[in-house]
Amino acid sequence: MTDLYHSQRAMRRMRKLAMDRGVIAILDVGSSKVACLVLRFDGIAPRGGVEQMGALAGQSRFRVIGAATTRSRGIRFGEIHGMNEAERAIRTALQAAQKMAQVRVDQVIACFSGGEPRSYGLDGQVTVLDDAVAEQDVARVLAACDMPEIGANREVLHAQPVNFALDHRSGLVDPRGQVGHRLACDMHMLTVDGGAVQNLVHCIKRCDLEPAGLASSAYAAGISALVEDEQELGAACIDLGGGATGISIFIKKHMIYADSVRMGGEHVTSDISKGLHVPLSTAERIKTLYGGVVATGMDDREMIDLGGDSGDYETDSRSVSRAELIGIMRPRVEEILEEVRARLDAAGFEHLPSQRIVLTGGGSQIPGLDGLAARILGNQVRLGRPLRVHGLPQSATGPGFAALVGLCLFAAQPQDEWWDFEMPMDRYPARSLKRAVRWFKENW
Amino acid sequence: MRPLSPPSFRDPAPSRWAYRAQRLWLTPFVRKAVLKGLPLVVLAAIPAIWLADADRRAAIGDSLAEFRRDIETRxxxxxxxxxxxxxxxxxxxxxxxxxxxxxxxxxxxxxxxxxxxxxxxxxxxxxxxxxxxxxxxxxxxxxxREAALVWRSRDGLSLLDAEGRRVAALDSRESRADLPLIAGDGAETAAPEAMALFAAAAPISERVRGLVRMGERRWDVVLDRDQRILLPETGAVAALERVIALEDVSGMLARDIVAVDLRNPSRPTLRLAPAAIEDFRKIQTTQAGAVN
Structure with a gap:
């Protein structure tokens, strides 16, 4: 736990370094594609030296100067499955993005969807030392949150305070400077499998890069696909990825729950491949060109040539109707959505004031998905696309790039993770210079 | 049946070294060094290699010297x-x-x-x-240099200018009888003072034979009839002017005096000739009324 805390702080330092240099890479390690963006920060200093939300939600601060996508290899269910292959895929994407940007990047922020994310809600409370709440009190209350049993070999990926309460007043965003006695806070913590994180960090380091931050792609997709009022009022973002489907629930602009279903578009493809006896590449092609989830009478008459080069005429001249294809795809898509429904129910999504659900990710491009999802998940379903950011190429504006764009915003926005706050005094090493400086500051 | 040619599989991933090379190339310092530094190095290396041969360097040096010679001898x-x-x-x-x-x-x-x-x-x-x-x-x-003095030294006669610098040797005093004479060791170092003394002694110039430097510190004015005026080390000119004033008033130097001693300016002393001393005694005795 402490190790991870310190490694997250080290990554934060890396991120600051990259911001000072002005260039950082954004990497989305997905099961079907590895995408990389190179961002240039235009040196707009935060006002008053304090990190805060800039204009356009911080988007005006950066510009995409390099973008590259490559088919991913060695990655399954959003986790690294073959190190060498995954490293090659990451290298390909990074090299192309660097070439486009004509600049060398050394720090990278990465996101991934696997690792079986689990959410925990923590709370803690302390008595305020002075009359008003100071930075140290915030640090102490965060440290006072009781740590649940997260299991062996699990690592904390996100730990964000979502709510502060001061005496009888709750729902405070920033309690600093307010007068009160008892400060309490609620924190959302997301843990993932330690091995998945270590593999990813190892792959990044083998590409001569320094990890400057890690994020769950469900969280990143939520940042970019949910519009501001949805984040404020409460909404769930379903990121239908290739190997895993991420779920994140936002309310009051904080993520309060995240989970993932280990099923995605690749399972649909493999169903088609098995059902129609065609290679995976052909299955992928006919899925993207002719796929759907709602069959109509027209679809019975639309025949799809399967092709093939087996040399056998009967096999190579097969064709299926679109209705048959839909018949294969629909049960799997339904299964994924039902699994998502189960996760949302387990999280207590129905108790939220707003039942908005946003579908994004590459899988959300299946025609008719919104109708099917409305039947399973509820009426307030819409398809979400990521925000538009400066300089993003047209080819990277589809819903499949929601996590990537969200990660850009994650990099540009001020961070509110636990490790971005000040460290409580008693956690400093006993002989630390900072501790001495702080003591002087407080006593004079 | 398998297809006749196996599907060509080209790995789109760059090799690790290609990736590193590209990153190196995108490093600004390396880029600048290669794009600007390398041509400069090559441009500098070509003449340097050509000049590494000593014969070529010598040939260039020769031709340069010859060219310079040509211009100089125009x-x-x-x-x-x-x-x-x-x-x-x-x-x-x-x-x-x-x-x-x-x-x-x-x-x-x-x-x-x-x-x-x-x-x-x-x-x-x-x-x-x-x-x-x-x-x-x-x-x-x-x-x-204008000769202003004749100096009789142990080595012989020589001409000095007004500052005491040697101008030339002199064969005989007669050849430059117009110049005043000084003598004695160290006389040339006090030549300016000697000039001043000669100028001061202009009223009695026809009697002045020359100046003698005594003990390398003060002057004696030598007059004819072996008379001497002994001048002090400092204020020699003033002392001489005082003697000349006395001469003007009383014609002192015309009397039978061997030396006028002004070495102690507060107590000028006259040295009479032996015969004059006798006469002086007689006169004193007579004036005292002691008739014998």
Missing amino acids: PEFMVKLLVIEGASAPIDREIRATVPLNLPASSFDLDLEAMRQAVTALDAVKSAELRIRSGGVLEMKIQQ
Whole structure:
């Protein structure tokens, strides 16, 4: 736990370094594609030296100067499955993005969807030392949150305070400077499998890069696909990825729950491949060109040539109707959505004031998905696309790039993770210079 | 049936070294070094390698020297004549002997400062001014030392100028009878004072034979009839003027006096000749009324 805390702080330092240099890479390690963006920060200093939300939600601060996508290899269910292959895929994407940007990047922020994310809600409370709440009190209350049993070999990926309460007043965003006695806070913590994180960090380091931050792609997709009022009022973002489907629930602009279903578009493809006896590449092609989830009478008459080069005429001249294809795809898509429904129910999504659900990710491009999802998940379903950011190429504006764009915003926005706050005094090493400086500051 | 040619699989991923090379190439410092530094290095290396051969360097040095020689020996830069102004004939000869010039010579080869120093090192030359005039003439303006004193030293007679610098040797006193005479060791160092004394002694100049430096510290004025005026170390001129004033008033020096001693200015002393002392006693006795 402490190790991870310190490694997250080290990554934060890396991120600051990259911001000072002005260039950082954004990497989305997905099961079907590895995408990389190179961002240039235009040196707009935060006002008053304090990190805060800039204009356009911080988007005006950066510009995409390099973008590259490559088919991913060695990655399954959003986790690294073959190190060498995954490293090659990451290298390909990074090299192309660097070439486009004509600049060398050394720090990278990465996101991934696997690792079986689990959410925990923590709370803690302390008595305020002075009359008003100071930075140290915030640090102490965060440290006072009781740590649940997260299991062996699990690592904390996100730990964000979502709510502060001061005496009888709750729902405070920033309690600093307010007068009160008892400060309490609620924190959302997301843990993932330690091995998945270590593999990813190892792959990044083998590409001569320094990890400057890690994020769950469900969280990143939520940042970019949910519009501001949805984040404020409460909404769930379903990121239908290739190997895993991420779920994140936002309310009051904080993520309060995240989970993932280990099923995605690749399972649909493999169903088609098995059902129609065609290679995976052909299955992928006919899925993207002719796929759907709602069959109509027209679809019975639309025949799809399967092709093939087996040399056998009967096999190579097969064709299926679109209705048959839909018949294969629909049960799997339904299964994924039902699994998502189960996760949302387990999280207590129905108790939220707003039942908005946003579908994004590459899988959300299946025609008719919104109708099917409305039947399973509820009426307030819409398809979400990521925000538009400066300089993003047209080819990277589809819903499949929601996590990537969200990660850009994650990099540009001020961070509110636990490790971005000040460290409580008693956690400093006993002989630390900072501790001495702080003591002087407080006593004079 | 398998297809006749296996599907060509080309890995789109860059190799680790290609990736590193690209990153290296995108490093600004390396980029600048290669794009700007390398051509400069090559441009500098070509002549450096060519010049690494000693023979080539020598050949270039020779041709450069020859070219320089060509320019220096152009008639515009040649000095054909040495003109000496302001020097009498023997000094002119002496200067020409001192400064060996192989005329015509290039003006680049002439070291005027060295020549000037050699010329001013001569006794008779007070200062020299050298310049190369157009038309290939080396002009030397000489200011001679003017002989003002004759100095009789242990080595013989020599001429001194007003500052006591030696001008030339002298064969006999008669050849420069017009100049005053000084004698004694160290007389030349006090030549300016001697000049001042001679100037002060102008009213009795026909009687002055010369000055003698005594003990290298003070002057004696030697008059004819072996009279001497012994002057103090300091204020010699004032003391001499005092003697001349006395002479004016009383014609003192015309009397039978051997020496006027002013070495102690507060107590001037007269030394009479032996016969005068006798006379003086007689007169004193007579005036006292002691008749015997």
